């Protein structure tokens with residue numbers, strides 16, 4: 045499969061190897077399945093550092109300064 049496939053630059057690609065990421069298979073967080081890299085996909089969203097951070101915050105939450113000082 046070509047490295048030009050959309051999945052390799054998609055925000056929804058999950059690179060954790062235990063989820064199936066390699067050159068032949070990608071774990072898609074949007075579809076919640078392992079897929080073959082796509083050259084066309086209606087759900088594709090180009091990844092950016094900002095987008096990755098938003099997704100991390102949505103998944104794991106954000107700790108505010110107040111939360112850190114409450115203990």
Ligand code: SF4
Pocket residue numbers: 050051054055056057070071072073074075079081082085086087088089
């Ligand atoms: S949303 Fe589409 S392009 Fe993005 S990782 Fe999933 S299958 Fe690939």
